[in-house]
Amino acid sequence: MLIDKYCYRSRLRKVNVMEKFCFSMTTLLLCILSRSLAASVLVLFSCGWLTVKKGGIPLRQYGKLLRVPAAFLLLSTLAILVNISKTPLDAYAVPAGSYYITGSTSSLIFGFRLILSALSAVSCLYFLSLSTPVTDLVNILKKLHCPSLFIELFLLIYRFIFILMSEASAIRTSQEARLSNRNFKTALHSFGGMASALLIRAMKRSARLYDAMESRCYDGTIRVLLEEYPPKKKEIIYIVIFELVLLFLIIGRKIYG
Template identity: 60%
Template sequence: MMIIDKLCYNSRLRYENASEKFAFAMITLFICVMSRSIAVACIVLSVTGILTVCKGGIPVSRYLHFLTVPLAFLLMSTLAIMLHIRRTPMDFFAVPIGSWYLTSSVHSFLYALQLILTALSAVSCLYFLSFTTPMPDILEVLRKLRCPKLLIELMLLIYRFIFVLLETASAIRTSQDCRLGNRDYKTALKSFGMLGSILMIRAVSRSNQLYDAMEARCYDGTIRILSENRPPKKKVIAAIILFDTALFVFSLWRRFFL
């Protein structure tokens, strides 16, 4: 089982109503992306982090570790926006390189910071949902929202095959390590290529076995999943409406009056 699923099933928010968590995450994400404000992004990042760590019981180190993955990509992608090579220095900083300058302006820096925080806060909304809501519950919410059945079944099968591929790849990698298949760079590269080719063959074989098992259990084109019915709480709904309304009003105030 992946570490995200382990954290999800051990979360203290695991048995809260999935529709409430889904609505909070999606509405907050929409407001955050729409506002494109540093202040709104900081609020969303703080609130979702507190809910995930303090209310959900996710370890801080784990949560920060998962945040550093998108942060690394964001930093690399925004360097092109923030840094410029010009003959004249700009107002934020300038590093001379011969007759040219590696420079940046305050506007470019703030724009890059805004993009990083907005994207990171949007990711934190999705982390809140994925760290507190199992995949079957999310699919049940999508079913209630009248999403196409084909899309939901594809998501379920892809989710199932992630674990199948990870299990198969782990078994092959263990077998290669036992045979000293990764003792140096050359053999490790060769073993990695063999792992990829064998994994493809095993994946096709496992998919055929899974379909045969579904047919043996009277599969009629619809995958049915048992879902637990947890009634929504009025206090939680009121808190979600209050927070998202205040966040929306604050984002409008920041955009039109500042």
């Protein structure tokens, strides 16, 4: 819900949506294919600067959004960074009985490069999602000739995410007011009750939503009022220059190792 709120407030919202989409997807693709530290750092700081400075998203909130994937990436790369072996490796070695909790320099560099590449890819997606409302993304999907069924499912699922979150928050508040989470046993019982109530409410809300669509002459296609913003030549030139710089960094890494 925070992302949806900020994308409507972003100062980059009125930038041509195709420009933002091409920039984020091209940068994301180059970043993933390269696995270059220099390219990852450039992408991470560039997308962050565009989102925070140009888009007007608070730096603190942007940091909170990055914290979630960063924690997940750190936990998922522990298997690369930490090894248990009888032979100590060159980076570090902590004795634990007859074994060592150890790691090599190459594995640390690889793990750091992997985390940085993934974070820079996430920053590309955050740039797009924090500056582009869902209705504009629907316009992109239509221009890419995505099936109408896929677009409708995308809109309905996105809508129901907020409905379920709102209903779950209301049920959770009601349970906490009745002290239903005072211990582990009651918390499990409350969670089961919330899940069952949420299922029933979601089915009722979906039925009401479909009735509302039918009353508005729904014919199998969801139509959204779109606002077009013309592309600017200067912005296109900046995007091309940035992608060329990124490409040169990738080529330089391939040539010089």
